[in-house]
Amino acid sequence: xxxxxxxxxxxxxxxxxxxxxxxxxxxxxxxxxxxxxxxxxxxxxxxxxxxxxxxxxxxxxxxxxxxxxxxxxxxxxxxxxxxxxxxxxxxxxxxxxxxxxxxxxxxxxxxxxxxxxxxxxxxxxxxxxxxxxxxxxxxxxxxxxxxxxxxxxxxxxxxxxxxxxxxxxxxxxxxxxxxxxxxxxxxxxxxxxxxxxxxxxxxxxxxxxxxxxxxxxxxxxxxxxxxxxxxxxxxxxxxxxxxxxxxxxxxxxxxxxxxxxxxxxxxxxxxxxxxxxxxxxxxxxxxxxxxxxxxxxxxxxxxxxxxxxxxxxxxxxxxxxxxxxxxxxxxxxxxxxxxxxxxxxxxxxxxxxxxxxxxxxxxxxxxxxxxxxxxxxxxxxxxxxxxxxxxxxxxxxxxxxxxxxxxxxxxxxxxxxxxxxxxxxxxxxxxxxxxxxxxxxxxxxxxxxxxxxxxxxxxxxxxxxxxxxxxxxxxxxxxxxxxxxxxxxxxxxxxxxxxxxxxxxxxxxxxxxxxxxxxxxxxxxxxxxxxxxxxxxxxxxxxxxxxxxxxxxxxxxxxxxxxxxxxx
Numbered sequence: 001x002x003x004x005x006x007x008x009x010x011x012x013x014x015x016x017x018x019x020x021x022x023x024x025x026x027x028x029x030x031x032x033x034x035x036x037x038x039x040x041x042x043x044x045x046x047x048x049x050x051x052x053x054x055x056x057x058x059x060x061x062x063x064x065x066x067x068x069x070x071x072x073x074x075x076x077x078x079x080x081x082x083x084x085x086x087x088x089x090x091x092x093x094x095x096x097x098x099x100x101x102x103x104x105x106x107x108x109x110x111x112x113x114x115x116x117x118x119x120x121x122x123x124x125x126x127x128x129x130x131x132x133x134x135x136x137x138x139x140x141x142x143x144x145x146x147x148x149x150x151x152x153x154x155x156x157x158x159x160x161x162x163x164x165x166x167x168x169x170x171x172x173x174x175x176x177x178x179x180x181x182x183x184x185x186x187x188x189x190x191x192x193x194x195x196x197x198x199x200x201x202x203x204x205x206x207x208x209x210x211x212x213x214x215x216x217x218x219x220x221x222x223x224x225x226x227x228x229x230x231x232x233x234x235x236x237x238x239x240x241x242x243x244x245x246x247x248x249x250x251x252x253x254x255x256x257x258x259x260x261x262x263x264x265x266x267x268x269x270x271x272x273x274x275x276x277x278x279x280x281x282x283x284x285x286x287x288x289x290x291x292x293x294x295x296x297x298x299x300x301x302x303x304x305x306x307x308x309x310x311x312x313x314x315x316x317x318x319x320x321x322x323x324x325x326x327x328x329x330x331x332x333x334x335x336x337x338x339x340x341x342x343x344x345x346x347x348x349x350x351x352x353x354x355x356x357x358x359x360x361x362x363x364x365x366x367x368x369x370x371x372x373x374x375x376x377x378x379x380x381x382x383x384x385x386x387x388x389x390x391x392x393x394x395x396x397x398x399x400x401x402x403x404x405x406x407x408x409x410x411x412x413x414x415x416x417x418x419x420x421x422x423x424x425x426x427x428x429x430x431x432x433x434x435x436x437x438x439x440x441x442x443x444x445x446x447x448x449x450x451x452x453x454x455x456x457x458x459x460x461x462x463x464x465x466x467x468x469x470x471x472x473x474x475x476x477x478x479x480x481x482x483x484x485x486x487x488x489x490x491x492x493x494x495x496x497x498x499x500x501x502x503x504x505x506x507x508x509x510x511x512x513x514x515x516x517x518x519x520x521x522x523x524x525x526x527x528x529x530x531x532x533x534x535x536x537x538x539x540x541x542x543x544x545x546x547x548x549x550x551x552x553x554x555x556x557x558x559x560x561x562x563x564x565x566x567x568x
Contacts, residue, residue, distance in 0.1 A: 119149025
């Protein structure tokens with residue numbers, strides 16, 4: 001069903017309109033061109049092809065369709081991209097069997113927006129919320145910028161407001177705004193300053209509430225998890241910070257809402273926060289989409305330092321270069337920046353320690369205590385084993401000194417403990433490769449589009465026709481799983497496979513005056529010709545060293561007779 005939805009989106013939206021929101025395009029023949037957003041382009045290398053709904057950069061070879069473009073430029077997952085583009089196209093995913101969180105005519109997103117309007121109205125109308133924020137140095141302008149609000153100390157004010165706007169109790173519960181009690185539902189947030197949490201597409205998915213009145217429960221409470229909100233897969237302010245992270249080349253991760261806002265107000269717009277939970281691999285993956293380096297700035301007390309260390313290893317295991325910012329006197333970022341100019345924070349950032357040196361400094365009192373040294377070394381070594389060998393070996397000298405072992409022995413232990421694995425970022429760099437053979441791409445694109453082509457090819461024949469491993473993989477996946485496999489590729493981030501299909505679409509669009517069957521025949525003949533040429537070169541190479549057999553010499557003669565009849 002999702003494949004039907006993606007096709008409907010592609011037929012409804014024009015790729016040039018979507019890309020034109022990011023890239024300044026100029027008409028060039030039947031397509032469009034502009035400066036490539038994926039590299040430092042000096043001349044218009046980036047081309048958009050409306051006929052095939054695809055794009056291609058002739059300089060950096062980035063390619064894909066409307067979905068891959070939005071995924072890459074906005075750093076969204078495939079489901080997030082489908083949801084965003086469906087909304088832009090005016091399509092309800094529910095009609096394709098895909099939930100959009102909608103119940104009884106109003107979606108959860110609609111209701112959360114209504115709640116946001118109510119909370120901001122209450123902040124302006126009631127003095128309690130404003131008074132608290134003013135004591136924290138948050139002005140009315142700041143509140144408006146960050147969408148802050150106030151939930152009054154009432155059991156049903158929000159319920160009544162939403163009910164007047166046609167929202168039923170089930171949807172209020174689904175949105176996490178109310179709690180089911182023995183006597184009915186009541187407002188979850190009461191007597192609290194409210195912080196809206198948005199997903200990467202900018203939609204409100206949850207709220208955090210900070211208590212400012214006594215006897216209203218915990219200091220902070222957050223929306224419960226739901227179909228539209230997963231704490232472990234979101235980061236506060238990432239929708240705003242993402243472009244700044246990409247520009248700076250790093251993110252700053254802190255613990256709380258107020259810390260994040262204070263850093264943004266001080267000019268550090270690349271800051272995000274975890275959402276009332278320990279840092280997760282999913283959150284690390286979100287940050288990795290935007291930049292490879294992350295600075296952790298948790299509270300400076302002992303609990304904050306331990307939390308920072310746990311977070312550093314989660315980030316490192318997911319391929320990020322992590323550093324920790326240590327603030328003096330155990331301060332948190334909010335307190336520090338209210339008492340010091342932004343330049344002081346820059347100094348702290350510049351002095352941030354990488355993971356292993358930071359862990360060593362944290363453990364130094366124990367490492368220098370004979371009674372506690374063994375336990376501390378075990379803790380340090382357990383950390384070293386969690387990261388890639390390439391990262392650990394950067395600190396070979398420090399580890400050798402701390403462990404009182406020769407460097408070669410420490411190196412042997414590092415390589416032995418983690419199998420010599422390299423970091424995820426290096427693995428991806430090693431695996432990244434593109435293919436430029438248009439015929440192979442076009443072959444894959446034809447398999448994707450036409451069932452007749454899929455019927456005419458057997459999986460065992462693919463490796464004889466195609467030479468590029470990625471193209472072989474694409475073709476074999478299409479034959480085994482059908483064209484719907486493209487949705488799976490987008491979901492798991494296999495954009496290189498989508499890029500092959502897009503390049504094939506471009507190649508096909510240039511084969512003018514031919515119907516689909518003629519295109520398929522021409523492509524197959526071309527691939528057969530290329531295979532013949534490769535075999536000819538192999539045999540000629542053997543003949544030059546007198547290692548060719550009589551059968552191979554006869555095969556060479558047959559290939560030379562056959563080749564002129566094949567078209568490339």
